[in-house]
Amino acid sequence: MNALTGRAVGFIGLGLMGQGMTRNLLRAGARLLVNDLDPATVDALVAEGAIGRETPAAIAGESGTVILMVTDTRAAESVLLGQGGVLEGLRPDALVIDMGTTAATATRRFAERVRAAGGDYVDAPVSGGMVGARDGTLSIMAGGAEAALDRARPVLDVLGSRLTHVGPVGAGQVAKAANQIIVGLTIGAVAEGLTLARRAGVDPARVREAVMGGFADSRVLELHGKRMIENDFEPGAHCTVQQKDLSQALELARELDQELPATRLCLELYDRLIAEGHGKLDHAALIKVLDKG
Numbered sequence: 001m002n003a004l005t006g007r008a009v010g011f012i013g014l015g016l017m018g019q020g021m022t023r024n025l026l027r028a029g030a031r032l033l034v035n036d037l038d039p040a041t042v043d044a045l046v047a048e049g050a051i052g053r054e055t056p057a058a059i060a061g062e063s064g065t066v067i068l069m070v071t072d073t074r075a076a077e078s079v080l081l082g083q084g085g086v087l088e089g090l091r092p093d094a095l096v097i098d099m100g101t102t103a104a105t106a107t108r109r110f111a112e113r114v115r116a117a118g119g120d121y122v123d124a125p126v127s128g129g130m131v132g133a134r135d136g137t138l139s140i141m142a143g144g145a146e147a148a149l150d151r152a153r154p155v156l157d158v159l160g161s162r163l164t165h166v167g168p169v170g171a172g173q174v175a176k177a178a179n180q181i182i183v184g185l186t187i188g189a190v191a192e193g194l195t196l197a198r199r200a201g202v203d204p205a206r207v208r209e210a211v212m213g214g215f216a217d218s219r220v221l222e223l224h225g226k227r228m229i230e231n232d233f234e235p236g237a238h239c240t241v242q243q244k245d246l247s248q249a250l251e252l253a254r255e256l257d258q259e260l261p262a263t264r265l266c267l268e269l270y271d272r273l274i275a276e277g278h279g280k281l282d283h284a285a286l287i288k289v290l291d292k293g
Contacts, residue, residue: 002028003158004158008063009030009033010065011034013070014041016237017126017129020133024158024159032051033063034046034052035052035053035056055089056080057085061089063091064094076098090118093118095152097122098110101177104170105170107170121169123170123172124144124172125140126159130235133159136161137162138161139164140159141176143165143171144172183242183283184270185266187286188286190218190225191290194207195290227282228284233284238283246266269289270286273286
């Protein structure tokens with residue numbers, strides 16, 4: 001028997017990440033109900049064994065567990081609280097898991113609404129990109145009550161290889177904000193280092209090889225540094241998503257009266273990149289702002 005055999009799981013949001021995640025849920029035996037703004041994406045998963053539904057409310061009405069993987073806070077609010085939203089169809093004692101990147105303050109408000117309707121709520125944003133979504137190796141940062149996380153764990157274990165309970169509701173989103181700051185700034189650092197090497201007449205591929213294994217080594221240098229050298233920016237995560245996540249982190253910082261000067265500069269670089277028409281490229285394309293040669 002597979003890990004989720006017989007468990008009805010709803011999944012809303014079938015973008016770059018959601019498609020890989022849903023296929024892992026299908027392989028684990030879940031009775032998977034899916035919804036997305038793009039009917040063609042829904043149809044493709046239905047052909048693989050999922051069940052399509054026209055509204056989030058319909059998904060919630062048939063699923064004890066509902067996963068959200070939508071683009072931003074506004075989309076999460078619409079899917080949860082809007083007309084035809086999850087709350088309209090929420091079953092008693094249902095579990096809602098938000099795996100997108102949503103503002104922490106809004107997350108706490110959403111959780112209150114779900115709990116008032118009799119459900120449990122876990123925020124469980126992820127890191128690992130399309131590769132992690134496809135391979136079921138995502139790093140998951142979870143916020144919520146211990147009992148709610150225990151209910152979510154069998155599903156989350158299918159989707160990720162590392163699950164950390166960070167704290168109460170909203171804590172997962174705070175961890176994701178920190179993650180995106182670190183990722184964004186590291187992408188910027190790798191882009192600057194490789195650009196400097198090339199401008200100095202030194203092969204950036206050799207420079208990358210030289211610094212890997214030392215203190216400068218990172219997953220970003222390994223994967224995104226290679227993308228930069230090869231000029232391969234097929235998206236694993238769009239530049240617009242990184243821009244949104246950095247903006248959200250700065251919004252949280254303003255609420256806390258906390259300065260994040262390097263994050264602000266990094267956001268300005270992504271703003272420039274997107275203004276130049278590169279928003280749909282992978283976020284490693286930040287090097288295009290720096291290296292015009």
